Amino acid sequence: MKRLPLAALMVAFFILLLWAVSVRQALLFVIGIGMGAALAGARFGFTTGWRALIEHKDPRGVTGQLVLLALAAILAMPLLANYTELTAALGPPSLSLILGAFVFGLTMQIADGCGSGTLYKAGLGIPLNMGILPLFAAGSFLGSVHIGDWLSLGQTAPVGLVNSLGLEKALAVTLLGLLAILITVRLWVGKHRTWFDAKWLWGALALALLATLNLVVAGQPWGVVYGFGLWAAKIAQSANLFDPTGNFFWGQDSNAQILAQSVLLDVTSITNIGILAGALWISAKSSGNETPLTRQQWLIGLLAGFLMGYSSRLAFGCNIGAMLSGVSTGSLHGWIWIPLAFAGTLIGVRLRRYYGF
Template structure:
């Protein structure tokens, strides 16, 4: 059954690479241009998954539970993680799929993200992380705090997201971009040449996120999509050789890397790209901070901002908000603030850096 994690991961990596679905760009767009199109796409994933997950829970396929809310670590860790993904040039899944495209900067960010996730969860920083995460309040879910049925929140979220999507779909389309003549036909053209839409990509990811729950539970891993824990487990396995840490989630993240490579190779987008010195330093530092921040917050943009939000966990929604704040702080410091010109002079504006830190297509 573990192989289902690999299959879901391959599909997820493929879809994210072809759809350019990196959450960093969605959050950064809010601060740079005020554009909410990709944030709306991200919310579509949450809304679709929420409907599916609570349906699975109602049918008894899975059983949702909650625990006290570690508010202090969630706030601090989410801010650190949000700040770090701007440095690294991508969130956790964005780093995985860009590594599959051949971006060496993403390879470095991914290595240090996994390493410092392990250091924070089971290594030298684990006691400090555990202590900070021990500062909790009993409240755990939004519907629990409000004293309402979670279905009321599911319905409200679905209506709000549908309204946002309708707003974007009704806007006057921009002038079409010039494209090369199609070289493939039929399904091959749709999969590997045609530009994928933000909302259609989000719908597919939402379905995959729903499927992850029962498939993961069938193996004894009672969770949905997750990146930080499995990345940490890979490091622990390589260091200690403990095969018990190789679970459904590990197969998932390996699959994401493979799926992204398949998509990039088949679409002609795979190319090994060496970063300049500044991007290298930022990728390493960003990856390390990602691992620490995600461990403190209890998850990354997937585990917290996409999965825990879908089940209306307070940890998920608070982390979602503070990740956006962290992205805003880093954007101000490195992209739109006074240091922009200085960084550009140091090489930030080079073609290598642009490829490493490209925004998602809007």
């Protein structure tokens, strides 16, 4: 799509939100556009950063991600400590988190994108990610329907570091944890490596600022997965394929209210739409040349996308909701998510290579 008509559509949607919904939703749409532009413009891929580290011992992507986590924590934690109306991205340590994070890390390598990666690459017009997007949503919805059963297998109460340790200690623990990861990466890749890349660094700075704006405007951390599941839930409900009454997840008052409302009132959905728009803006000047996939690669990729959506709900988020938002707002579940997702990625990278992606 050409940039002029795309800009006109974006402005029209912004005016619609401003006029018919709320100033907050209009601002979140703009924030989402910035997120999509930053992700696509910097090619800030959480999936590719991990894969480059494993396959080529290239630490630049992971360094960029660690910078993002550190900046986001430095900005978010003081806000959470001083403004009680803001909420952290808390998830309960549980069997569902352990399994979900592992499967997500595995399948995101085959699908070549996490939650945010699927969004912005779909916006860039990459065929596999465009096909994965609706299946990710279906998987996320099915995971939300089943999450009550998974949690019944074992869980503990969510732990927020800011509340339990206080601001200074929570921030210190977080930064020391990120430093420990950096040292581990240094030991793995060895000497004489390029550690920084300008695109990754400016992408980290932009995303940290935008994630903080999202926290302030939405009152909650940046998330992706919830919006996907909500879209599929609305479709299933409207087709009389799903009754949310009595369901553990959608029967909760807050989720039931969001399901009954217009999707334009959901903060995660609006930022997701903005991410797609921002990536589309970047794609207007990209070549868009992609290597065609075989039928087997399509089937494996689409299945991985569905499982990625399912596991992301079990893990209470993807690289954005669990890792970025979880760690930066002091949730223990974010720290549990990282090593388990990375363990899954170690297998996913090999499966990706096996199937010739």
